[in-house]
Amino acid sequence: MDKKVVFSGVQPSGGLTIGNYIGAIKNFVGLQEKYNCYYCIVDLHAITVPQIPKDLRKNTLEVLAIYLASGLDPEKCTLFIQSHVNAHAELTWVLNSISYMGQLNRMTQFKEKSKKSEENLNAALFTYPVLMASDILLYQTDFVPVGEDQKQHLELARDLAERFNNKYSETFKVPEPLIQEFGAKIMSLQEPENKMSKSDQNENGYILILDKPDAIRRKVKRAVTDSIGEVRYNDEQLGIKNLMNIYSVFSGDSIEEIENRYQGIGYGKFKEDVAEVVVQGLAPIQERYNDLMKNKDYLEKVYKEGSEKANYASMKTLRKVYKKVGFIQR
Numbered sequence: 001m002d003k004k005v006v007f008s009g010v011q012p013s014g015g016l017t018i019g020n021y022i023g024a025i026k027n028f029v030g031l032q033e034k035y036n037c038y039y040c041i042v043d044l045h046a047i048t049v050p051q052i053p054k055d056l057r058k059n060t061l062e063v064l065a066i067y068l069a070s071g072l073d074p075e076k077c078t079l080f081i082q083s084h085v086n087a088h089a090e091l092t093w094v095l096n097s098i099s100y101m102g103q104l105n106r107m108t109q110f111k112e113k114s115k116k117s118e119e120n121l122n123a124a125l126f127t128y129p130v131l132m133a134s135d136i137l138l139y140q141t142d143f144v145p146v147g148e149d150q151k152q153h154l155e156l157a158r159d160l161a162e163r164f165n166n167k168y169s170e171t172f173k174v175p176e177p178l179i180q181e182f183g184a185k186i187m188s189l190q191e192p193e194n195k196m197s198k199s200d201q202n203e204n205g206y207i208l209i210l211d212k213p214d215a216i217r218r219k220v221k222r223a224v225t226d227s228i229g230e231v232r233y234n235d236e237q238l239g240i241k242n243l244m245n246i247y248s249v250f251s252g253d254s255i256e257e258i259e260n261r262y263q264g265i266g267y268g269k270f271k272e273d274v275a276e277v278v279v280q281g282l283a284p285i286q287e288r289y290n291d292l293m294k295n296k297d298y299l300e301k302v303y304k305e306g307s308e309k310a311n312y313a314s315m316k317t318l319r320k321v322y323k324k325v326g327f328i329q330r
């Protein structure tokens, strides 16, 4: 029996946050038991904003080591680097030819990012979601585990699959997003109405997967709360709600259990405990990460084997696409 296919990716743009971990990577781990999973490090996406080449190389290996340290097993899933698999860039070109400028212009992330980098508004930033659609569609993906912020890009991938299928006959599977009920959007610790993001100017807004225990304790302590003074889960108390989500994910305790535990107890003790579950939850990942980063040969073996498998699978789809659009066989 053929297993269903899962695809997802993370950008190597430096310093992954616990938002990336909770919204994406943590969920990748469970899926590898049941599905045929492809997890990519999307370096082609990363260059849509300026990168320092030597940092990009380091950050790419860092994401791979975090994947492995979080529990992804190269015996069970395919781990690879996007630029090692040519079909991603090639399919993007074909899908660009059926992508509407108007639709790309409406992508929220493009609008936000283009506001931030008006001087460097490059074409790749604009067609970024088309590259993401290519990533997904090349593997005949059934499910795409992502955080809430990628939902609109997933919609575009579905549209492009359907548009291509209608124009040239059935070629791509139309993928479904897998978005968790809890933790699909971890918010900034400083501005809990905004997403936690590694590009935040204020480093107190985010916790990195590789942050030291002291930094984690300090950031949680400084997290913005409110003057209500009760640990309750609701939209009037966004800061507290966010900390409860984080606590729940790292401890495995339900929101009700947390509410009950902290009834009548102030925010100080609650924050201390949040910091502790995060420190404890990240400690084994950080330990494995440090070991893995000392073993570059192993990392190389993993990404080389991964790209072989990904090349094989993606070329099957690309060959079909090239044939359907009318390219002469190589």
Ligand code: TYM
Binding pocket: 007, 008, 009, 010, 011, 012, 019, 020, 021, 022, 023, 024, 025, 042, 045, 131, 132, 135, 136, 144, 145, 146, 147, 148, 149, 150, 183, 184, 185, 186, 187, 195, 196, 197
């Ligand atoms: P990226 O690198 O920004 O983020 C990687 C994953 O982390 C999730 N995420 C969050 N989840 C919850 N709370 C947050 N604060 C938070 N911040 C980030 C993201 O939703 C994402 O799942 N375009 C994608 C990478 C990509 C991709 C793909 C994903 C490229 N090709 C194909 C899926 C399938 C991106 O920039 O994610």
